[in-house]
Amino acid sequence: MEAENLKEILFYSLEKSIKTYRQFAQRQLVENGFNITIDQWLVLKALSDGPHQTQHQIAELVFKDYASVTRIIELLVEKQYLVRTIHANDRRRFNLTLTENAVRLLEAMQPVIEKNRSTALKGINEQHASQFQHILNLIINNCQS
Template sequence: MTQEQFSKYSFLLDRTARKVKQYAQQKFNLGDFDITVDQWLVLKNLSENELLSQTELAQLVFKDHPTLTRIIDILCKKGYVERVPHPQDRRSFQLHLTTIGVSKVKELKPQIAQIREKAWENLNEQDFEEFKRILNTIYTNLEE
């Protein structure tokens, strides 16, 4: 692959990722979800895991610590997330959803699934499999 082809494909990948996030955030705003796409990623990952440290959560949502701290602070103020002292490390906390947070995730899951389905319209099963294979290859190429 030439450098020019690589640049074009990288641009397409980046442009598409930004468009997906922009579209989702627009729908979140119109749906009055009371959260952002990034906040949803945190809530969703906390709903799928019992207790997570901030470091573990940062790895799951691909956010740096300062950005994730801001997101968590907002979600705590909204009553969706709670910090609890880590049982083995007094200097750190574990994160979990509050009862209100669990309800919020249950409420939004079907609506967010519909938003995601829009991006996948007009693609068949073979398209999905090839797309998954390509993305996994790119990801693996960049792992250290």
């Protein structure tokens, strides 16, 4: 009974924490004048860190559906943060290149992103954080096997 209740609360809190963090982070972006969603930022950041990835690889990296990545990239092209050109050797693929605009945007956003993380983790030391991390990884592994 007790344990069952604990498990309920655990996933309840897990869901609540990530939602609360996302809402908080998105609100901070808006308040700092950035007109971009967290998910769009994730894709830009992934491309900034590893420029020559396929959309498939990006999707894996950010845990998104391929369809979602396609649509997010469409929006980023519209917003002139990305340029798509056909890949020279493989005509199924695209080269995705960040525009100057995007590079500047990422730089400008970085301090806000870091502040968001610090705020969210206030009062949590490194030892607790790595304990926490460990349990997250256990859950991930348990759900993948």
